[in-house]
């Protein structure tokens with residue numbers, strides 16, 4: 001099982017098939033999926049997503065959605081990571097984060113996002129990172145701002161409109 005990174009309270013690792021029950025439970029919560037337009041809608045779709053990310057993103061193995069494990073309880077409490085997109089003709093990498101409701105509002109989303117941002121800049125040497133956020137998703141906007149991102153523009157795809165937050169790599173990161 002490949003560990004990607006560790007924070008004081010979390011371990012982020014590649015997903016394994018045994019995570020499916022907890023991943024699907026996460027996607028069964030409408031408060032989790034309301035701002036994730038492309039979230040899996042069935043257990044089969046959740047399994048497809050999980051398998052797609054099991055060894056990192058197939059086209060970019062250094063990226064992907066990683067199982068987010070709460071060290072204190074050993075529980076799978078979310079999936080966070082880095083996702084590749086093409087937006088306005090430009091290759092982008094998104095810092096993605098989702099934390100189960102029972103574990104929200106304890107700073108865990110910010111802790112995961114901060115570590116992922118540093119991993120993307122320092123370890124992967126990415127020049128720029130973004131967050132793609134629904135205009136009404138205040139918690140996610142706060143996480144993006146806490147990790148030093150700023151609103152850049154509004155975008156739109158077949159799923160609807162979204163806000164792009166971004167931050168360029170600086171030498172002090």
Ligand SMILES: CC(C)(COP(=O)(O)OP(=O)(O)OC[C@H]1O[C@@H](n2cnc3c(N)ncnc32)[C@H](O)[C@@H]1OP(=O)(O)O)[C@@H](O)C(=O)NCCC(=O)NCCS
Nearest residue numbers: 032035097098099104105106107108109110138139140142
């Ligand atoms: C976004 C998300 C990961 C934040 O996780 P979290 O662990 O609760 O984040 P934190 O505890 O680090 O909190 C970050 C900030 O958001 C605020 N916040 C948390 N839940 C909130 C809510 N429902 N409404 C408004 N603000 C909220 C926190 O108070 C904190 O701000 P503060 O420090 O100024 O008080 C979590 O809400 C989530 O998984 N949401 C559903 C999936 C999703 O929207 N993912 C992002 C898609 S872009």
